[in-house]
Amino acid sequence: MSIDKIIVFIAGVVGIGLTYWFFLANKEKEIEVSDSVDIIVDGGYSPEAISIAKGKTTKLNFIRKDPQACLEEVVLGDFRIRKQLPLNQKITVELTPQRSGEFVYTCGMNMYHGKIIVK
Amino acid sequence: MQTKKTFSIKGMHCASCVMVLEQSLKKVEGVSEATVNLATEKATVTYDSQKVTDATLSSAVSNVGYQALITEEIRTEDDEQKEKQQELRALRLKVIVSLTLGGLILWGAFPGLMKTAPMFLQNFWVQLLLAVPVQFWAGFGFYRATISALKHRTANMDTLVVIGTTVAFAYSAFVTIFPQLVTNIGIEPAPYFDTAAIIIGLILLGRYFEARAKAGTSEAIKKLIGLQAKTARVVRDNKEMDIPISEVIIGDGIRVRPGEKIPVDGIIIDGESSIDESMVTGESMPVDKVAGDTVVGATMNKTGTFTFKATKVGGETMLAQIIKLVQEAQGSKAPIQRLADLVSSYFVPVVIMLAFATFAVWYIFGPAPSLLYALLNTVAVLIIACPCAMGLATPTAIMVGIGKGAEHGILIKDAESLETAHKINTIIFDKTGTLTKGQPEVTDIISFDGRAQDEVLSLAASIEKGSEHSLAEAIVKAAEAKHLSLSAVEKFKAIPGRGVEGTIDGKRIVFGNKRLMNKEGVDVSSEGDRIGEMESSGKTVMMIALRQAHGEAFKLVGLIAVADIVKESAKEGLCALQKLGIEVVMITGDNQRTASAIGQKLGISRVLAEVLPDQKEAEVRKIQAEGKVVAMVGDGINDAPALAAADVGIAMGTGTDVAIEAADITLISKDLRSVAAAVVLSKKTMRTIRLNLFWAFGYNVILIPVAMGALYPFFHLLLNPIFASVAMATSSVSVVTNSLLLKRKKIS
Numbered sequence: 001m002s003i004d005k006i007i008v009f010i011a012g013v014v015g016i017g018l019t020y021w022f023f024l025a026n027k028e029k030e031i032e033v034s035d036s037v038d039i040i041v042d043g044g045y046s047p048e049a050i051s052i053a054k055g056k057t058t059k060l061n062f063i064r065k066d067p068q069a070c071l072e073e074v075v076l077g078d079f080r081i082r083k084q085l086p087l088n089q090k091i092t093v094e095l096t097p098q099r100s101g102e103f104v105y106t107c108g109m110n111m112y113h114g115k116i117i118v119k
Numbered sequence: 120m121q122t123k124k125t126f127s128i129k130g131m132h133c134a135s136c137v138m139v140l141e142q143s144l145k146k147v148e149g150v151s152e153a154t155v156n157l158a159t160e161k162a163t164v165t166y167d168s169q170k171v172t173d174a175t176l177s178s179a180v181s182n183v184g185y186q187a188l189i190t191e192e193i194r195t196e197d198d199e200q201k202e203k204q205q206e207l208r209a210l211r212l213k214v215i216v217s218l219t220l221g222g223l224i225l226w227g228a229f230p231g232l233m234k235t236a237p238m239f240l241q242n243f244w245v246q247l248l249l250a251v252p253v254q255f256w257a258g259f260g261f262y263r264a265t266i267s268a269l270k271h272r273t274a275n276m277d278t279l280v281v282i283g284t285t286v287a288f289a290y291s292a293f294v295t296i297f298p299q300l301v302t303n304i305g306i307e308p309a310p311y312f313d314t315a316a317i318i319i320g321l322i323l324l325g326r327y328f329e330a331r332a333k334a335g336t337s338e339a340i341k342k343l344i345g346l347q348a349k350t351a352r353v354v355r356d357n358k359e360m361d362i363p364i365s366e367v368i369i370g371d372g373i374r375v376r377p378g379e380k381i382p383v384d385g386i387i388i389d390g391e392s393s394i395d396e397s398m399v400t401g402e403s404m405p406v407d408k409v410a411g412d413t414v415v416g417a418t419m420n421k422t423g424t425f426t427f428k429a430t431k432v433g434g435e436t437m438l439a440q441i442i443k444l445v446q447e448a449q450g451s452k453a454p455i456q457r458l459a460d461l462v463s464s465y466f467v468p469v470v471i472m473l474a475f476a477t478f479a480v481w482y483i484f485g486p487a488p489s490l491l492y493a494l495l496n497t498v499a500v501l502i503i504a505c506p507c508a509m510g511l512a513t514p515t516a517i518m519v520g521i522g523k524g525a526e527h528g529i530l531i532k533d534a535e536s537l538e539t540a541h542k543i544n545t546i547i548f549d550k551t552g553t554l555t556k557g558q559p560e561v562t563d564i565i566s567f568d569g570r571a572q573d574e575v576l577s578l579a580a581s582i583e584k585g586s587e588h589s590l591a592e593a594i595v596k597a598a599e600a601k602h603l604s605l606s607a608v609e610k611f612k613a614i615p616g617r618g619v620e621g622t623i624d625g626k627r628i629v630f631g632n633k634r635l636m637n638k639e640g641v642d643v644s645s646e647g648d649r650i651g652e653m654e655s656s657g658k659t660v661m662m663i664a665l666r667q668a669h670g671e672a673f674k675l676v677g678l679i680a681v682a683d684i685v686k687e688s689a690k691e692g693l694c695a696l697q698k699l700g701i702e703v704v705m706i707t708g709d710n711q712r713t714a715s716a717i718g719q720k721l722g723i724s725r726v727l728a729e730v731l732p733d734q735k736e737a738e739v740r741k742i743q744a745e746g747k748v749v750a751m752v753g754d755g756i757n758d759a760p761a762l763a764a765a766d767v768g769i770a771m772g773t774g775t776d777v778a779i780e781a782a783d784i785t786l787i788s789k790d791l792r793s794v795a796a797a798v799v800l801s802k803k804t805m806r807t808i809r810l811n812l813f814w815a816f817g818y819n820v821i822l823i824p825v826a827m828g829a830l831y832p833f834f835h836l837l838l839n840p841i842f843a844s845v846a847m848a849t850s851s852v853s854v855v856t857n858s859l860l861l862k863r864k865k866i867s
Contacts, residue, residue: 005483008493012479016472023274023468043267068264069206069330070275070507075514077452080533086202092129110463110510111275112268 030117033058036092041074041085042066045105045114054118057096064088073108076116082108121151122168124176127161129186143183147175154366162187163366207330214323217257220249221316228313243295243310250312254288258319274467276507280322282471283501287315287840290494306488311495311840318502318844325848329507332855335862336515337449339522343442346398346417351382354426364416364432371429375420383416383429384436390425394418399437400528400772400788441787444530448521451533455808456513459815463506470504470823477827485828492828495840499826503843504819508850512811515858520804523862528772528787529797536783540767540801542748546696546794547727547739547761549753550707550717553771554791555683557754559590561597562658563680565649573603575677579663581605582621582630586613590659590681618661627666629673636662641673650678657716658682685720692791693721699798702747706730706738706761732757739764752794754778769794796867803864811854818850 001009030049031037036059040046043066052058062074064085075082076093085091097103097118105114128140140162144153149170155162164176180187227233227240239245255262261284264277291310294301298308350361354372364382367373372388375381381394391409396418405421408414414427417438433439474497481493517534524531531537551557564572580598583591584605598605611621617638618631629639633650636643641664643650650660658680664673693703704725707714714728727738735753739761743749751758751765759781762768770782771789779785786793826843830836 001483008479008482012475015475019468019471019475022272023471024465043264043269044271044273046271048271066264066267067206068260068277069326070264075450075452077450077456077534080447080451082446082450104460104464106460106510108510108514109507110460110514111506112273113464 030115035059036061038063038090039114040065041071044112048113049115049117051117051119052095052097054097054100057094060093060095060116062091062093064091070109070111071107074105075108075110076103076105078103078105121165123163123165125161125163126176127188128155128180129188139183140180140185143179144176147171147179150176154368161365203334207327210323210327210330213257214320214327217253217316217320217323220253221313221320224249224316225313228310243298243308246310246312247292247295250288250291250316253316253319254284257323258284261319274471276467276505278467279470279501279504280318282474283498283840284315284318286494286501287311287318287498291315304490306491314495314498314840317841318498321841321844321848325850325852328852329511329855332852332859333511333515335859336518336855337522339519339525340442340445340449343438343445343525347438348380348382348417351429352376352379367429367432369429369432372426373429374424374426375414376424377420377422379420381414381416381418381420381427384431385414385427385429387412387414387425387427390423392423392425393421395421399441400790441525441530444532444785445521445525448531448533448537449518451517451535453513453517453534453538453808455538455805455812456534459509459513459812462816463509466504466506466509466819470501473823473827474500481828492837496826496828496837498840499838499843500823502840502847503822503826503838505815505847505850506819508815508818508854509812511851511854511858512815513808515855516804516807516811516861519858519861520800520807523864523866524797524800527793527796527800527866528790529793529800530772530785530787531797532783532785536767537801537804539748540750540784540798541805543701543750543767543798543801545702545704545742545747546750546752546769547704547706547742547765548693548723549735549751549755549758549761550705550709550714551683552754553752554689554705554717554721555685557683559593559659559681559683561593561679562682562684563653563678565646565678566676568674568676570676572677573601575663575679576601577603577605578623578628578665579630579661579677579679581623582608582611582619582628584608585611585621586619590661591619593681594679625668627669627673628663630663631661633662636664636673636675639664639673641675643675646675646678653678653680655712655716656682657713657720659713685717686789686791688789688791689721692794693723695792695795696798697722699795701798704742706735708732733760735761736764750794750798769797792867799866803861803866807858807861811857814857815850815854818846822846 030051031047033050033052037050038061041062041064062085064071064087067087072085073082074085079095081093083091083093100118103116103118105116106112140155141153144150144162144164149167150164152165153162177187223240224246227236227246233241261277261280264275265281268275268278291312294308294310301308348364351364351367352359352361352374353367354374359374367383373382373385387408387410389410393405393407394414395405396415399415399418416436477500478493478497481496482489485492517537520537521531548554564576566572566575576598580595580603583594585608606623608621608623611619613619614631614635617635618629620629629635633643643662653660659682660678660680662675663677663679665676666673696703702725703723704727705714705718705723706727708730709728711728714726718726730738735758739749739751749765750767750769751761752769753762754771755778758778762770762778762781767784768782769784769786770778772779772785772787784797826838828837
């Protein structure tokens with residue numbers, strides 16, 4: 001095998017490894033929320049993972065700064081909430097979770113994900 | 120100077136908040152009027168601007184624990200609509216520019232076609248110049264989204280588009296600037312600006328159509344909101360005035376004239392009319408209403424003029440509740456979506472990894488020029504992958520399905536109920552109030568002894584007037600309907616479990632069942648057959664006997680049969696379910712004979728009679744234990760546990776709030792055909808979802824390997840990146856369009 005092919009082979013393997021590490025091995029630590037939290041919607045949800053208390057009402061204030069259409073809706077399917085997020089406006093979602101567990105919420109197209117951990 | 124201001128209030132959650140806020144605002148010196156609306160979460164305050172400032176209003180609100188957004192700009196539906204339109208216009212411009220420029224580049228670069236193109240278009244530098252605005256102006260949104268996603272270490276469809284088109288653009292720019300370098304490694308210097316530009320143009324075109332189609336999926340809510348009347352004609356201090364419906368308060372008298380919409384829910388206090396309730400119940404026939412009847416906001420008054428008292432306003436009205444329920448249901452998640460959820464969270468990174476693999480494999484093992492093959496196939500892999508179609512497959516169909524249900528008076532609590540409903544194979548109906556009207560009516564009057572039927576009815580009604588028994592009400596109502604005059608009764612006595620007795624004009628009368636007649640020594644044997652016949656057809660027969668004078672024997676003077684009438688729609692409704700292959704079961708507390716009679720009339724073979732209210736739930740579980748997927752249809756408080764226990768609980772909207780709360784599906788209309796319609800809706804929605812998922816998954820599963828070159832060893836077939844972008848652009852649109860087709864499907 002010529003040297004260029006060896007380089008491409010190694011680059012390919014490294015590329016796959018880096019992609020895995022960058023996107024899939026990414027475990028963001030959750031932020032503990034007591035009463036309310038501002039979630040910035042810009043290329044994803046920030047903070048991405050939050051933990052809230054079971055049985056207690058917590059306010060999630062979504063502020064969308066990203067104009068792409070995919071993010072204009074947020075869907076908290078487990079809580080039966082689908083909300084439009086107008087650009088640069090604070091939209092509050094109130095949750096009073098009755099059971100504990102991990103609940104993923106997404107954008108309207110299921111491309112961006114955030115996580116609510118109920119403890 | 121008096122000023123009126125409307126502002127939003129945050130933190131309101133119940134009707135008592137309205138009272139607290141209004142009191143607090145009214146206490147402010149200088150405020151003459153304050154109304155707070157829970158539905159819109161807004162306060163309207165009239166005040167003296169010399170004495171009151173925004174800050175005083177704000178602190179009056181915050182003192183009681185809420186937040187006033189006085190300076191906030193109030194966004195209306197129109198504003199949002201305008202914004203959406205602007206976005207669509209901007210997107211259309213980008214589509215036109217990128218496809219035009221991309222088309223020109225393609226003309227000057229595509230083998231065969233380029234011979235017909237003007238010379239300047241064949242110039243690589245001109246092509247670069249045309250490609251730059253497409254790549255960095257029209258495609259700017261893709262870059263922006265990618266950068267912000269990368270900050271979160273996530274990737275999306277835009278990431279794939281950016282990598283794919285940037286690779287094509289960068290290679291082409293390199294070839295244009297350093298053609299000699301490319302020639303030196305044995306590759307003919309040919310740029311692929313057309314690929315990058317057309318891909319961007321087509322994907323933007325797909326997004327444009329998708330955005331337009333997606334707006335249609337939430338149309339049901341807009342339609343429901345649009346049903347609401349804008350103003351109400353209230354009667355206050357004997358004066359009629361038109362006010363916005365947000366200012367109507369409970370207890371207001373509201374006048375409605377022919378052809379007007381009823382603004383809020385209430386009870387008619389004066390007048391009568393025929394009302395079209397089809398927009399809320401789905402029932403096409405107008406309903407006649409008189410004083411004492413309830414009216415529902417957003418329905419249409421047809422003929423008469425009447426006044427009604429508002430009993431529910433703002434967020435409490437039936438329409439507001441329906442809107443809330445539909446909104447919540449549309450936001451819920453169907454279990455079938457779980458797989459798509461799981462796949463989509465890994466999808467984009469996996470596609471990027473596959474792109475690396477494709478490049479390496481083609482470069483190492485591919486035919487010459489291997490770099491070009493590697494490059495084009497990598498771009499094709501990145502461009503063909505379409506995670507959006509997977510993300511849209513289930514929610515769009517659920518939104519359309521739930522919206523369509525609401526239009527037909529079928530309110531579905533969540534996506535899971537909609538999904539489960541298609542698996543139902545047994546439906547248990549509660550009898551009283553669900554299959555029957557729940558209000559007994561007189562069906563037969565038989566007179567003896569040469570008396571008229573009306574005389575028998577009049578005697579029975581006179582004596583029953585003092586009784587509280589449910590059958591007594593039916594007899595009195597029947598006499599009233601015939602305008603019969605009732606006589607005064609003396610020495611009235613109710614005999615529990617048997618009937619009643621009393622004296623009219625000195626004559627002693629007994630009215631009740633066979634046991635009462637036996638006790639009084641009345642001979643009813645001559646009518647035994649007739650009584651038996653009526654009883655076996657589900658009627659309750661009562662006998663009336665009269666004694667002319669003390670010491671004489673009682674003589675039978677008439678029979679009155681009372682029955683709970685079966686709803687007109689019952690037979691057809693059950694027939695429709697049986698046609699769907701669903702077993703129908705009737706459950707009732709009635710005796711076996713009456714229950715069987717009604718069951719036979721309706722063609723129900725499985726009848727569970729003499730079931731006490733607290734046993735209904737156990738009966739549901741017993742049938743579930745047979746391996747059946749069970750739906751329970753009921754309307755009363757006693758049905759609530761059974762509704763909750765069933766796989767799908769269906770409440771008739773005319774029933775109690777408790778039943779509706781416990782149910783998964785609520786039918787607003789009394790029409791039993793809607794039960795079958797709900798099942799059909801579920802089946803059609805699920806079929807749409809499955810088809811969507813099949814396309815979305817099948818598309819990615821089949822076309823990604825094709826783009827990688829899986830067919831090349833056998834057929835020398837490769838996927839041109841431009842065709843990949845066509846497929847990608849159409850995939851999301853086709854999924855949304857398929858969901859929208861649900862709107863046209865018939866469910867009843």
